[in-house]
Amino acid sequence: MTITSFHPPRRTLMGPGPSDVSDRVLQAMARPTVGHLDPAFIGMMDEVKTLLQYAFQTKNELTFAVSAPGSAGMECCFANLVECGDKVIVCQNGVFGGRMKENVERCGGTAVMVEDEWGTTVDPHKLEDALKAHPDAVLVAFVHAETSTGAQSDAKTLVALAHQYDCLTIVDAVTSLTGTPLMVDEWNIDAIYSGSQKCLSAPPGLSPVSFNQRAAEKIRNRQSKVQSWFLDLNLVMGYWGGEGKRAYHHTAPVNCLYGLHESLVIVQEEGLENSWARHQRNHLALRAGLEQMGISFLVAEQDRLPQLNTIYIPEGADDAEVRTRLLNEFDLEIGAGLGALGGKVWRIGLMGHASNQKNIDYCLNSLKAVL
Numbered sequence: 001m002t003i004t005s006f007h008p009p010r011r012t013l014m015g016p017g018p019s020d021v022s023d024r025v026l027q028a029m030a031r032p033t034v035g036h037l038d039p040a041f042i043g044m045m046d047e048v049k050t051l052l053q054y055a056f057q058t059k060n061e062l063t064f065a066v067s068a069p070g071s072a073g074m075e076c077c078f079a080n081l082v083e084c085g086d087k088v089i090v091c092q093n094g095v096f097g098g099r100m101k102e103n104v105e106r107c108g109g110t111a112v113m114v115e116d117e118w119g120t121t122v123d124p125h126k127l128e129d130a131l132k133a134h135p136d137a138v139l140v141a142f143v144h145a146e147t148s149t150g151a152q153s154d155a156k157t158l159v160a161l162a163h164q165y166d167c168l169t170i171v172d173a174v175t176s177l178t179g180t181p182l183m184v185d186e187w188n189i190d191a192i193y194s195g196s197q198k199c200l201s202a203p204p205g206l207s208p209v210s211f212n213q214r215a216a217e218k219i220r221n222r223q224s225k226v227q228s229w230f231l232d233l234n235l236v237m238g239y240w241g242g243e244g245k246r247a248y249h250h251t252a253p254v255n256c257l258y259g260l261h262e263s264l265v266i267v268q269e270e271g272l273e274n275s276w277a278r279h280q281r282n283h284l285a286l287r288a289g290l291e292q293m294g295i296s297f298l299v300a301e302q303d304r305l306p307q308l309n310t311i312y313i314p315e316g317a318d319d320a321e322v323r324t325r326l327l328n329e330f331d332l333e334i335g336a337g338l339g340a341l342g343g344k345v346w347r348i349g350l351m352g353h354a355s356n357q358k359n360i361d362y363c364l365n366s367l368k369a370v371l
């Protein structure tokens with residue numbers, strides 16, 4: 001048997017990520033590979049850092065992309081900030097809060113769970129009750145944009161509460177970054193992580209992260225070594241940090257970073273405010289079309305993520321069959337429900353490059369044809 005080159009089909013990606021990657025980003029990734037310590041490459045890494053500082057709205061020096069997907073950015077935050085015996089309050093209102101709990105426990109910490117119903121936001125009152133009940137807690141972690149449900153929590157309020165009780169904060173912004181307002185410095189977020197394949201519309205495989213001074217200090221003053229060699233920020237920063245001189249830590253995914261760089265240049269060209277406004281405008285257009293079809297949303301309007309629309313599967317429609325037909329007949333990918341929402345909802349992403357009127361019309365027409 002002779003295996004030949006792989007040519008993927010051209011899909012329209014309107015699920016929970018990855019989102020459509022523009023030809024511009026794909027072409028950037030096809031440029032020549034250079035050495036990861038090549039001065040030309042290091043200059044580009046410095047630009048990625050500057051562009052990420054803009055996207056996160058932060059001046060944090062410790063801002064870079066972890067060489068692995070969003071889950072590694074999550075693990076990087078927890079592995080560096082949680083020490084054995086630390087008590088961490090984890091707010092959970094969907095799938096990804098559950099992963100945070102796993103991370104805390106694997107770092108030897110104790111997770112105190114604050115649970116909210118899936119499809120609703122993290123309740124600040126419940127967080128405050130937990131902070132009062134656990135004065136020895138040192139960290140609060142929550143998901144800004146729960147991709148499993150499409151609900152957006154009030155990050156600014158939750159972070160301010162955590163600080164009132166002397167806790168540092170870890171915020172999951174995998175789906176929120178550039179899709180919805182996010183102000184790392186203004187909101188005083190201590191540690192944050194995202195992913196390349198959601199609203200940035202770069203291919204999966206990189207996780208932008210940012211840490212403020214307080215978080216960096218906690219990491220420097222750890223009693224024990226970070227248990228992950230690869231994610232230990234004290235070591236990684238020898239490669240990403242500082243000016244000019246770089247020490248070898250690992251071989252950066254060179255061409256993948258070209259793609260992230262290009263996607264961030266596109267964000268800069270559009271402007272963050274314009275990007276947020278476009279995501280909101282397109283959410284409203286999609287909503288209008290879906291409501292005309294009699295389809296309703298899981299999340300209350302004021303809590304909805306414009307970039308991730310979770311809708312109830314219409315009565316009589318077969319979940320798997322509809323999604324399979326959309327993929328096979330229309331090359332269109334939408335997301336299935338996760339966990340308890342499996343079989344009950346679909347998740348329609350309007351993320352980054354995929355958030356446009358053409359995709360909205362295509363999705364609505366394809367859904368109509370299949371239903």
Ligand SMILES: *Cc1c(COP(=O)(O)O)cnc(C)c1O
Nearest residue numbers: 069070071096145147174175195
């Ligand atoms: C997608 C996602 C992740 C995980 O990112 P991967 O790149 O799949 O590892 C984490 N948190 C949220 C909210 C996400 O949407």
